[in-house]
Amino acid sequence: MASRIKLFLVVFILTAIGGGIAAYKHARLGLPLRAGELPEQWLVEAKITFIAPPEGGKVSARLSLPAAAVEEGLGQEAGSVGYNYYVEKDQGEYTAIWASEKQADNQAIYYRVSFPGRRTSGGEPMPHAGGGLPAAVNPGFSGSLQDAAKRVIQRAKSVSADPDSLFVGIFGEIAAIDASQEVGLLRARYEDESGRGALTILGIDLLNMAGVPARVAYGVRLEEARGGQQPTRLVEYYDGAYWKVRDPDEPSATLDPEKMFVWNRGGGSLFEVTGGEASQVVFTVIRGFIPLEDLTDLRDSPLLISTIFGLPASEQAVFRYVVLIPLGAFVVVVLRNLVGIATLGTFMPVLLALALLEIPLDSGLIMFTVIIAAGLWFRFLLSRLNMLVVPRVAACVVIVTLLMMLLSVVSYKLGMRDGLQITLFPMIILAWTIERMSLIWEEEGKRSALMQVGGSLLVAVIAYLFMSVKQIQYWAFYFPELLLVLLSLIILIGRYTGYRLSELFRFRDFKEA
Amino acid sequence: MGVVGINMRNARYLLPNNPRRLYDLVDNKLRTKQLAVDHDMAVPETYGVVRSPHDTALLDRLLGDRDSFVIKPARGSGGKGVLVIVAREGPFFLKPSGVKLTLDEIRHHCSNILAGLFSLGGRRDVALIEYRVHPARVLTEISFQGAPDIRVVMLHGYPVMAMLRAATRESDGRANLHQGAIGIGIDLATGRTIRAVHHGHPIQLHPDLKVPVVGVQLPHWDAILDIAVTCHEMTGLGYLGVDVMIDEALGPLMIEVNARPGLAIQLANGVGLLRRLEPAMERWKSHPHDSHQQKLEFSRKTFGVK
Numbered sequence: 125m126a127s128r129i130k131l132f133l134v135v136f137i138l139t140a141i142g143g144g145i146a147a148y149k150h151a152r153l154g155l156p157l158r159a160g161e162l163p164e165q166w167l168v169e170a171k172i173t174f175i176a177p178p179e180g181g182k183v184s185a186r187l188s189l190p191a192a193a194v195e196e197g198l199g200q201e202a203g204s205v206g207y208n209y210y211v212e213k214d215q216g217e218y219t220a221i222w223a224s225e226k227q228a229d230n231q232a233i234y235y236r237v238s239f240p241g242r243r244t245s246g247g248e249p250m251p252h253a254g255g256g257l258p259a260a261v262n263p264g265f266s267g268s269l270q271d272a273a274k275r276v277i278q279r280a281k282s283v284s285a286d287p288d289s290l291f292v293g294i295f296g297e298i299a300a301i302d303a304s305q306e307v308g309l310l311r312a313r314y315e316d317e318s319g320r321g322a323l324t325i326l327g328i329d330l331l332n333m334a335g336v337p338a339r340v341a342y343g344v345r346l347e348e349a350r351g352g353q354q355p356t357r358l359v360e361y362y363d364g365a366y367w368k369v370r371d372p373d374e375p376s377a378t379l380d381p382e383k384m385f386v387w388n389r390g391g392g393s394l395f396e397v398t399g400g401e402a403s404q405v406v407f408t409v410i411r412g413f414i415p416l417e418d419l420t421d422l423r424d425s426p427l428l429i430s431t432i433f434g435l436p437a438s439e440q441a442v443f444r445y446v447v448l449i450p451l452g453a454f455v456v457v458v459l460r461n462l463v464g465i466a467t468l469g470t471f472m473p474v475l476l477a478l479a480l481l482e483i484p485l486d487s488g489l490i491m492f493t494v495i496i497a498a499g500l501w502f503r504f505l506l507s508r509l510n511m512l513v514v515p516r517v518a519a520c521v522v523i524v525t526l527l528m529m530l531l532s533v534v535s536y537k538l539g540m541r542d543g544l545q546i547t548l549f550p551m552i553i554l555a556w557t558i559e560r561m562s563l564i565w566e567e568e569g570k571r572s573a574l575m576q577v578g579g580s581l582l583v584a585v586i587a588y589l590f591m592s593v594k595q596i597q598y599w600a601f602y603f604p605e606l607l608l609v610l611l612s613l614i615i616l617i618g619r620y621t622g623y624r625l626s627e628l629f630r631f632r633d634f635k636e637a
Numbered sequence: 638m639g640v641v642g643i644n645m646r647n648a649r650y651l652l653p654n655n656p657r658r659l660y661d662l663v664d665n666k667l668r669t670k671q672l673a674v675d676h677d678m679a680v681p682e683t684y685g686v687v688r689s690p691h692d693t694a695l696l697d698r699l700l701g702d703r704d705s706f707v708i709k710p711a712r713g714s715g716g717k718g719v720l721v722i723v724a725r726e727g728p729f730f731l732k733p734s735g736v737k738l739t740l741d742e743i744r745h746h747c748s749n750i751l752a753g754l755f756s757l758g759g760r761r762d763v764a765l766i767e768y769r770v771h772p773a774r775v776l777t778e779i780s781f782q783g784a785p786d787i788r789v790v791m792l793h794g795y796p797v798m799a800m801l802r803a804a805t806r807e808s809d810g811r812a813n814l815h816q817g818a819i820g821i822g823i824d825l826a827t828g829r830t831i832r833a834v835h836h837g838h839p840i841q842l843h844p845d846l847k848v849p850v851v852g853v854q855l856p857h858w859d860a861i862l863d864i865a866v867t868c869h870e871m872t873g874l875g876y877l878g879v880d881v882m883i884d885e886a887l888g889p890l891m892i893e894v895n896a897r898p899g900l901a902i903q904l905a906n907g908v909g910l911l912r913r914l915e916p917a918m919e920r921w922k923s924h925p926h927d928s929h930q931q932k933l934e935f936s937r938k939t940f941g942v943k
Contacts (some may be wrong), residue, residue: 380849512749513749513753513754514752563754580692621642621644621645621648621649622642622644623640627643634640634904637738
């Protein structure tokens, strides 16, 4: 009995702590309990990394800021310890400047902007700043390049009437897959010099040569992706009255404010680091529910668990997935210990469910089934070779890899982009699943093997459905202390000694003699 | 109903009564057999142990000219990886089903065992080669091929339930009830079979052989219960199942001890385990110093069919 009291005490304490912190956050800090009460927020974070001299020295970093963010009063903040920070304004352009005298080795500087869904991308037509008219800068081609460039411009001009259509014409021509000889020549030259983004630079030079002032702008794609993104090069050109920003990949469309956020325009450099080496900038985009100002309050609150919001956006993006794993484990506990579904490997379904979160459910399940079925067939071929166990599983890994490549290629050729995401499946787990399934197939018959794989799939799908509920994701991420409540639930189930649902079925005919 | 489910078995009987450190005694059949021999218990004779890939190369020397033997993983569970050879025919070895195996195939089976394919958690393992039990006539008469075994479940040394598992055509020589073997409940007091189930339904006759399986008197019942209680004493496990086979010539032989005995025994006996486990637990608490003999008497008296 004493252990029972201890059990309930532990459960009660965990629930009280978890629920208490959550209630405090809700009542005192005003964090809503339901997802969707606040409009969605985009959080865009720029992260500049560089290496300061090891002995320390004077370093400074400049990051051009989205003018819209400063002028519209969007939530913004800069993060960096030990730096002197200020914002400089020059002709409608804003630049954040960090300076320090005593930094050494690896450095990271953050700047965050958050905003609700917008109707403007920041790339709207804008009059020329600084008075007068901008002048096109002739790129100064020579020799055969000049001839080639001239011909390309002539062709584009012949089908266009104004700078807008010239822009479409030039970018249409240089981005075409079956490009003309002249374009091929120019492309080869630019790819040598500027590598990635060569086409954009080439197009800008051609526009300038045609008498349309043009320059580079930088944008951030509003897409949540793991691992951050490089800034996207956009083109800003002057149509005689306004500067306009367009995406060279979609020359005929204006920027979609739901997909693109223009970070820098005006032709200045995006960022500059003096005194450091190997500098680069990476953007991370996450979709949240809480405006940056409120997040700051949360972060400063004394509760330790809240500090997840103090992490840079790139790490926060990882945590969005990490906090879902316990939820998947909980679903497995419920389905195994209360319902009694047999699965292959205890937590294999959780990994599968995590993969499904990023792939559409139907194509994910089809790919899984195809790989397992084909893998099993190969495994039976392999079993004739009488191989030892570990080499056999390794052989399975090789086969699974090849199958994945094959599936990706086939589905890509058929025009299904989903096939490319197949690499998200945990390969080693798939190989072990095939191995174990084939053993069960031989030892207990195919019925048992199919039942267990089917059980695993069912559990994975249920875990996936559970983990993909918006409200659940919201709680897990913004109220991670509720995981303590989940923990106490798991502890309670751990002490459940009643029947499993499947046992009621198993013992249904039981009559005592 | 008093039926025990897996959650209850684990939480109320396994975890509190079976200390983790004792598991290896029974999960490793080499150690179990050694313990049994130390306690003068009859077990199938070990012909050899394959411990390394090198030993598999010398397999023919280990086998000598024996016609029948059993190869099993020392850490196997639930009958996984058990290979029974009943005879030789030229270069081939015959399984009970008549399938012919070459020496190479047997070697491959051994290397699978060594790699841990059948062991709990995939640990590296060793393969045991041992005497194949020739089951007593009474038992072969009620089993379609395969060797029937007797399982006695005990709590703190009090036998609480027993059953006999016999193979059918459907179960293909195997004794797992969910694969179609029949489970036959045994009266603890007398060793007489009292009830039989096939796929959960009571039967009187063997489905293939059409002979009565209820009312059969098992030989050596006293010795079997004696072996079971000794297994508890030598391992110290509180909740365990002991598997025994009866050899025509050698009498009852202890095959293995199981620290996680299954729940199908309740179906075979038509009695929920809780009805037996609770009185046994009471008795153990009130008489913690019962002797071997007193435990046997208590069980036979309390749980026997009157």
